[in-house]
Amino acid sequence: MNMADLEWYRVFTTVARCGNITRAAEELFLTQPAVSQCIRALERELACTLFTRTPKGVRLTREGEALYSHTARGCEAITRGERVVRGMRDLETGTLAVGAADMTLQFFLLRPLEQFHAAYPGVRVSVTNGPTPETLDKLRQGRIDFGAVSSPVDAAQSLHIAPYTALHDVFVASSAVFPNLRGKSVTPAELCALPLVCLEKNTSTRRFLDGWFGSHDTALAPEFELATSHLIVQFALRGLGIGSVVRDFAAEQLASGALFELTLAETPPPRAVCLATDPASVLSAAAVRFLDIIKTYYEHNEDSFL
Template sequence: MTINFEYYKVFYYVSCYGSLTAAAKELCISQPAVSQAVRQLEKEAGTRLFSRTSKGVLLTREGELLYRYVKSGVESLLEGQRMLERMLGMDMGEVRIGASDMTLQFFLLPFLEQFHQQFPNIKVNVSNAPTPETIESLTEGRIDFGVVTTPFEAGKGIRQIPVMPFRNVFI
């Protein structure tokens, strides 16, 4: 039995609100579309899921059984969608940066301060290591990007973007 996920979503909202009209309003679709989705789900499930009353709908015994499973699934998907939206909106998340001593001290720190002011809910993890170790961490996926000095051997899948000329001057 392969049932369209949208039918389960409609089933979930009708179950929560006890009303086809209220579910339609919440889902921003027409009440006839909600009725059709419920009928289709009942047809494909091979049983009635709701009893119609003058005040709305009530779950049948079979509907209650299905609802226990559908509820956790739909709510998990909706929470996943909310979390993804928050992450894409830079309202949460984590970035892992690798940096060598020189680049961290003389280049990266001011940018980290600006980033934190602009995106206070993003967790920033900075690991400090020499360039070869930073490149290795990047290759192995332990960091999201690295800020290092050149020259270095860029491995497969690593893209090098020069950001600032840097000269070592010792006095």
């Protein structure tokens, strides 16, 4: 069936439902001659008469009734499908699937997500939480629309990685337990000798720290390896070690004085929050709009890479 055939059936179904060519033409935004032409073309194709004329319009023949019993359901399904697609296009409905780690979700995605949800409440948003390698795997598998990840990103060439804003890794300590370290310049080797609390190995943050310490000829051997930065802050507050976190995670505790930031002789270079997309996949209207909101939100940020 070609597109012309499909249009014939759509016209036939509308005429059959209206029982009148004039009303059908108005509903279809076609001229009466165009409607009549479609009906004649379909009758030629099927080699039968589908309508008989009446004083008030048209009436289905037996063959027309048999055909309408099938096309009515088909056209209704097509109409529903068109309605769903238009709703997705206009962001009245649809879904958005995003992958992110704790840090990128809380300090990068959350505020743009609030804006998106307020503007498009009909779009259902699913956020999958996990470390960067897991997020990239889900993106390759097509399980998410895009991922918000932190560098360094060991991604296949098939993915597009765009940096958006800077991250600053710091080391924080309890003011009550480690007052002797406040204001002291600490080298990477001296830092590594302290009881450190870091993220687990399957994270981009840990991979970055391992590389940074390695570049200073020392190996990172944490006292504690934890799953989330929130836990690292709690361990640091209780004096269980020196916490390695992105500065934003400890901002409240640093401001209150419960924690202080160690002064480093050499500071780790800034990293980036990146958006990962798969060029081989077509982004939904919801995903495109959310990415636009993120870009607008961060393009004037002082740490922006845009």
